[in-house]
Amino acid sequence: MVEVTARAMAMLHSCIPGTGWVPGDKPSLRKSSSDPSLGKDFMNSSFTLIKQKELKKGDVCCRASYNAGDVTWPTSGTPYSDPNASGNRAAQWQSSCAVFSSQWASTQLEEEKGLEDVPTIHENTDLEVPARDLLTLPKPLSVTDLALQPRHGSQLRVAYQGVPGAYSEAAASKAYPKCEAVPCEQFDAAFQAVELWLVDRAVLPIENSLGGSIHRNYDLLLRHRLHIVGEVQLAVHHCLMALPGVLTSDLKRVVSHQQALAQCEHTLSKLGVTREAVDDTAGAAQFIAANGLRDTAAVASARAAEIYGLNILADGIQDDSDNVTRFLMLAREPIIPRIDRPFKTSIVFTLEEGPGVLFKALAVFALRDINLTKIESRPQRKRPLRVVDDSNNGTAKYFDYLFYIDFEASMADPRAQNALGHLQEFATFLRVLGSYPMDITPCQP
Numbered sequence: 001m002v003e004v005t006a007r008a009m010a011m012l013h014s015c016i017p018g019t020g021w022v023p024g025d026k027p028s029l030r031k032s033s034s035d036p037s038l039g040k041d042f043m044n045s046s047f048t049l050i051k052q053k054e055l056k057k058g059d060v061c062c063r064a065s066y067n068a069g070d071v072t073w074p075t076s077g078t079p080y081s082d083p084n085a086s087g088n089r090a091a092q093w094q095s096s097c098a099v100f101s102s103q104w105a106s107t108q109l110e111e112e113k114g115l116e117d118v119p120t121i122h123e124n125t126d127l128e129v130p131a132r133d134l135l136t137l138p139k140p141l142s143v144t145d146l147a148l149q150p151r152h153g154s155q156l157r158v159a160y161q162g163v164p165g166a167y168s169e170a171a172a173s174k175a176y177p178k179c180e181a182v183p184c185e186q187f188d189a190a191f192q193a194v195e196l197w198l199v200d201r202a203v204l205p206i207e208n209s210l211g212g213s214i215h216r217n218y219d220l221l222l223r224h225r226l227h228i229v230g231e232v233q234l235a236v237h238h239c240l241m242a243l244p245g246v247l248t249s250d251l252k253r254v255v256s257h258q259q260a261l262a263q264c265e266h267t268l269s270k271l272g273v274t275r276e277a278v279d280d281t282a283g284a285a286q287f288i289a290a291n292g293l294r295d296t297a298a299v300a301s302a303r304a305a306e307i308y309g310l311n312i313l314a315d316g317i318q319d320d321s322d323n324v325t326r327f328l329m330l331a332r333e334p335i336i337p338r339i340d341r342p343f344k345t346s347i348v349f350t351l352e353e354g355p356g357v358l359f360k361a362l363a364v365f366a367l368r369d370i371n372l373t374k375i376e377s378r379p380q381r382k383r384p385l386r387v388v389d390d391s392n393n394g395t396a397k398y399f400d401y402l403f404y405i406d407f408e409a410s411m412a413d414p415r416a417q418n419a420l421g422h423l424q425e426f427a428t429f430l431r432v433l434g435s436y437p438m439d440i441t442p443c444q445p
C-alpha cells in the first residue's frame with residue numbers, strides 16, 4: 001500500500017486543479033493508508049505520484065484505483081488534459097480526485113488549523129460611505145494592468161466587476177466584511193487578478209431572480225481554474241437617478257447594466273425613454289456625473305447616487321420587490337467541505353448524446369434524495385455541433401452542451417460522493433467547481 005501524505009495531496013492538488021483536492025503540507029497531516037480512521041473507501045484507494053515537477057499539460061501524472069462504495073473504477077496512466085477536449089478517463093480521474101479528497105478531508109476537520117477556514121457569511125452592516133472625491137476612487141483594473149506586481153498586506157483583497165457603488169462591491173463587502181474591494185473592468189480581469197495573485201478572492205454575480213443566469217461567468221468558471229469557496233445573496237434595490245435639478249420629464253435616455261435594465265423593464269417601459277447598456281450600474285452613474293448629462297438618468301444603487309452626487313428620482317424601481325442576485329466567492333484553493341452546516345456543491349459535466357441520458361444524470365441525485373438548486377446548460381464551444389450518420393436517411397446534427405448543476409450536499413457527504421461516482425459512469429467529462437457553505441442569511445441590501 002502506498003502511504004498518502006498531506007504533501008502528496010498538495011502536489012496532486014497543484015497538478016490537477018479544479019478537482020476539489022485539499023492542499024496542506026504539514027507533517028501532522030501525515031496519514032498512512034493503514035490508518036483505520038480513514039475508513040473503508042480510503043483503505044481501498046491507492047495513489048502513486050509520478051514526478052510532479054515534470055508535469056505539464058498532456059503528461060501522465062498519476063495512477064490510481066479507487067473504490068467509492070457502489071462504484072469501482074480503475075484509472076491508470078491518465079493524462080492531465082483540457083476538460084473540453086479530454087476523454088472519459090481524464091474525467092474519471094478528476095472526479096476520483098474530488099471524491100477521494102473530500103473523504104480524506106472529512107477526517108481532517110479538527111486537525112486543520114493552518115488552512116483557510118470555511119468563510120462565514122456576515123450580514124452587511126454598514127454600506128454607507130461618505131461621499132468621496134471622484135478622482136480619489138480606485139481605477140478599475142483592466143486586462144492590460146495585470147502585469148502589475150501583487151501588493152503585500154494582511155487585508156484580504158477582493159476583486160469585483162464594476163466601479164465603487166456597484167452591487168458587486170456590496171456583495172464583496174457582505175462576503176468579506178473587512179476586505180479591500182478591488183474594482184475590475186471586466187469579469188475576466190477579476191478571474192485573472194486572482195490567478196495572478198494580485199488579489200486574494202473574486203466575488204462575481206452568477207444569477208438574478210428576475211434576469212436569470214449571468215452566462216459569461218458560467219463560461220469563465222470553466223475556462224479558469226478557480227474554486228468556488230462560498231456564495232452570497234444580495235437584495236438588489238434599484239434607484240432611478242440623475243443630476244440635481246433634472247426632472248423625470250427631462251429624460252430622454254436611461255443607462256445602466258443590461259441586467260439592471262432588464263430587472264426594471266416595467267418602470268422603464270412606462271417612462272418611454274431609450275435604454276443603453278453599460279458595463280455596470282455605478283459606472284452609469286459615474287458617466288452621467290463626469291459628463292454633466294442632463295437628459296440622461298442611471299439605474300443604480302442609492303450608494304452610487306451618493307458617491308457620484310446624483311439625485312434619486314425614484315426608488316425601488318425593480319419589477320419585483322424581492323429582487324435578489326446570487327454571487328460566487330472564488331479563490332485559488334478550494335475549502336475543506338464539511339457536514340456540520342448546510343453546504344452546496346457546484347459541478348459541470350458533459351454527456352454522450354442518447355435517449356434519456358440527461359434523465360439518468362439527474363436521477364443520480366434524486367436516487368440519493370439530494371436536492372438540485374440550479375441547472376444550467378451552455379453550448380460547448382470547442383465542439384458546438386456533432387454530426388452523426390446513424391441512419392439511412394441522412395445525418396443527424398446535435399448541439400453539444402455543458403451542464404452546470406448546483407446541489408444541496410457537501411462533498412464530505414457520502415451521498416454526494418456516490419452520486420458523482422455514479423454520474424461519471426456515463427459523463428464524458430466531470431469537474432467539481434466547488435463545495436461551499438450555503439448563504440442562509442436574510443437577503444439584506
Ligand SMILES: O=C(O)C(=O)C[C@]1(C(=O)O)C=C[C@@H](O)C=C1
Pocket residue numbers: 161162165166167168169205208214236257259260279280281282325
Ligand atoms: O452593475 C452592477 O452594479 C453589478 O454589480 C452587476 C450586476 C449583474 O451583473 O447582475 C449585479 C447585480 C444586479 O443584478 C445588476 C447588475
